[in-house]
Amino acid sequence: xxxxxxxxIYYSFTKxxxxxxxxxxxxxNYAFLAKNSHFLNAIKNNFLISLxxxxxxxxxxxxxxxxxxxPGRLLKIARMSIMVPFALSMSIVGIIFxxxxxxxxxxxxxxxxxxxxFMALDWIGNSNTALPLIIITAIWxxxxxxxxxxxxxxxxxxxxxxxxxxxxxxxWYQEFRHVIIPQLNPVIVFVVAMTLIGxxxxxxxxxYNITQGGPGFATxxxxxxxxxxxxxxxxxxxxxxxxxxxxxxxxxMTLLQIKVMSxxx
Amino acid sequence: MTKMIQKKSSxxxxxxxxxxxxxxxxxxxxxxxxxxxxxxxSKTPQEYTTSKFSAxxxxxxxxxxxxxLISKGILKQLLNTVVVSVFCVFLSxxxxxxxxxxxxxxxxxxxxxIFFIIVSLLAMPSQVFLIPIYVMxxxxxxxxxxxxxxxxxVGFDYAFGTFLMRNFYLxxxxxxxxxxxxxxxxNFQIYMxxxxxxxxxxIITLAVLNFFGAWNELLVSxxxxxxxxxxxxxxxxxxxxxxEKAGGGLTNWPLIYTGIVFSLIIPLTVYFIFQNRIAAxxxxxxxxx
Numbered sequence: 001x002x003x004x005x006x007x008x009i010y011y012s013f014t015k016x017x018x019x020x021x022x023x024x025x026x027x028x029n030y031a032f033l034a035k036n037s038h039f040l041n042a043i044k045n046n047f048l049i050s051l052x053x054x055x056x057x058x059x060x061x062x063x064x065x066x067x068x069x070x071p072g073r074l075l076k077i078a079r080m081s082i083m084v085p086f087a088l089s090m091s092i093v094g095i096i097f098x099x100x101x102x103x104x105x106x107x108x109x110x111x112x113x114x115x116x117x118f119m120a121l122d123w124i125g126n127s128n129t130a131l132p133l134i135i136i137t138a139i140w141x142x143x144x145x146x147x148x149x150x151x152x153x154x155x156x157x158x159x160x161x162x163x164x165x166x167x168x169x170x171x172w173y174q175e176f177r178h179v180i181i182p183q184l185n186p187v188i189v190f191v192v193a194m195t196l197i198g199x200x201x202x203x204x205x206x207x208y209n210i211t212q213g214g215p216g217f218a219t220x221x222x223x224x225x226x227x228x229x230x231x232x233x234x235x236x237x238x239x240x241x242x243x244x245x246x247x248x249x250x251x252x253m254t255l256l257q258i259k260v261m262s263x264x265x
Numbered sequence: 266m267t268k269m270i271q272k273k274s275s276x277x278x279x280x281x282x283x284x285x286x287x288x289x290x291x292x293x294x295x296x297x298x299x300x301x302x303x304x305x306x307s308k309t310p311q312e313y314t315t316s317k318f319s320a321x322x323x324x325x326x327x328x329x330x331x332x333x334l335i336s337k338g339i340l341k342q343l344l345n346t347v348v349v350s351v352f353c354v355f356l357s358x359x360x361x362x363x364x365x366x367x368x369x370x371x372x373x374x375x376x377x378x379i380f381f382i383i384v385s386l387l388a389m390p391s392q393v394f395l396i397p398i399y400v401m402x403x404x405x406x407x408x409x410x411x412x413x414x415x416x417x418x419v420g421f422d423y424a425f426g427t428f429l430m431r432n433f434y435l436x437x438x439x440x441x442x443x444x445x446x447x448x449x450x451x452n453f454q455i456y457m458x459x460x461x462x463x464x465x466x467x468i469i470t471l472a473v474l475n476f477f478g479a480w481n482e483l484l485v486s487x488x489x490x491x492x493x494x495x496x497x498x499x500x501x502x503x504x505x506x507x508x509e510k511a512g513g514g515l516t517n518w519p520l521i522y523t524g525i526v527f528s529l530i531i532p533l534t535v536y537f538i539f540q541n542r543i544a545a546x547x548x549x550x551x552x553x554x
Contacts, residue, residue, distance in 0.1 A: 102516075105317075
């Protein structure tokens with residue numbers, strides 16, 4: 001694992017077209033990145049996906065608190081249901097969401113039958129809705145896993161403090177914001193870091209199955225670009241440069257996570 | 266006073282109704298897409314176009330669809346996937362539990378540094394290794410080969426597995442190992458007789474997570490296994506849909522749904538058997554004990 005890593009670094013400084021020998025070109029690939037509109041576009045898309053992190057983390061957090069504080073049979077069934085997407089691969093989830101939001105798919109059929117035909121869009125073919133659709137798909141898939149993680153965190157929350165806050169007359173928002181969130185902070189930092197890293201690592205399956213980077217390049221992310229460059233055009237030197245960029249971004253995020261966590265301790 | 270209690274109880278009542286609505290909404294949002302796929306798997310394309318929500322005319326259409334997919338090699342893909350997943354799980358467990366034991370309990374010079382390097386591999390994205398590994402195996406004429414894929418998956422799983430097993434084994438008291446050593450057991454015997462049986466909960470968790478990892482992986486198997494003989498189920502289905510789309514005209518969605526239903530049989534079974542272990546595994550690392 002260490003050797004391939006250094007080989008990638010080496011390749012990133014070469015012009016390497018698959019099966020011929022790599023030719024050293026210095027920083028040419030890196031210089032090319034700065035003016036390559038595909039790369040800049042892909043990075044932009046990854047950052048746009050990252051912008052959804054508050055929803056991505058907030059939804060399961062609120063859900064976990066509700067599940068934690070309220071008993072009930074329906075909620076128990078709901079808790080089981082939200083975990084089922086875990087068993088599906090990201091790839092199959094991508095295919096299913098492509099089917100659902102297809103121009104002639106069931107979502108548009110429902111909208112038309114409900115008299116909301118004007119809202120029926122070509123979700124996948126429209127550059128304004130394609131990226132949000134990918135984000136929604138990913139949130140749907142991760143909701144259960146994150147909720148379970150938050151629930152485990154909540155079971156460690158000191159309930160005496162929550163009780164004390166209630167007796168002092170805290171309403172549910174104050175209780176959530178000032179009592180529960182601070183105690184859950186390490187878990188929240190962990191999940192945020194997981195989401196941010198995932199935005200750069202695990203979007204390939206969704207992009208591949210839902211949009212193939214389209215329409216145009218509206219949903220092309222950096223790993224999808226890497227896949228295309230390396231294994232469609234066999235532009236492996238340049239693709240290695242992309243790999244190194246992904247690596248650097250993830251290292252920065254991991255270090256940030258460690259820093260924030262150690263500050264909390 | 267009674268008014269206040271009444272007000273409070275009606276508030277609780279409203280809260281209950283809202284929460285019930287929320288629960289029902291969640292159940293629908295999470296399960297409806299999957300049920301939609303099952304519901305429409307036994308339709309013909311014409312039937313699907315005209316009526317997506319009504320019951321299928323004939324449930325036998327599912328078998329017709331499945332027969333067509335079998336003629337496209339989906340059984341071979343299933344077999345390949347099972348072989349890769351089983352070997353991957355088996356090998357990962359052996360490597361992870363052995364090195365987990367070593368890192369937790371044995372005296373090895375520099376083991377903390379080595380462990381730190383292994384854990385830092387956890388943060389490395391697979392895309393960083395992909396190209397050199399591909400070039401290496403392609404030069405050795407070892408792509409389109411199940412064995413190669415198993416090696417790669419086991420390599421990717423190793424860091425997390427070692428991390429998990431070490432943390433689990435740290436909790437086992439040293440006295441237990443020492444008394445075994447006094448009785449004359451060597452390291453390997455201790456591993457076989459004590460560490461493996463005691464590690465069972467962690468090993469099951471690891472096995473299930475590795476199983477889903479191997480079964481659901483797309484990128485690596487898409488790149489490394491490109492022939493019909495070596496194709497796996499997940500990329501097979503994704504590619505099948507791409508081909509359908511590229512063929513022009515109407516995509517035969519029910520056919521794809523049948524493929525999804527077929528490829529979900531084993532993962533869903535595993536999921537329902539090991540639900541609790543999965544939850545335990547996912548919360549590892551997130552929550553300090």
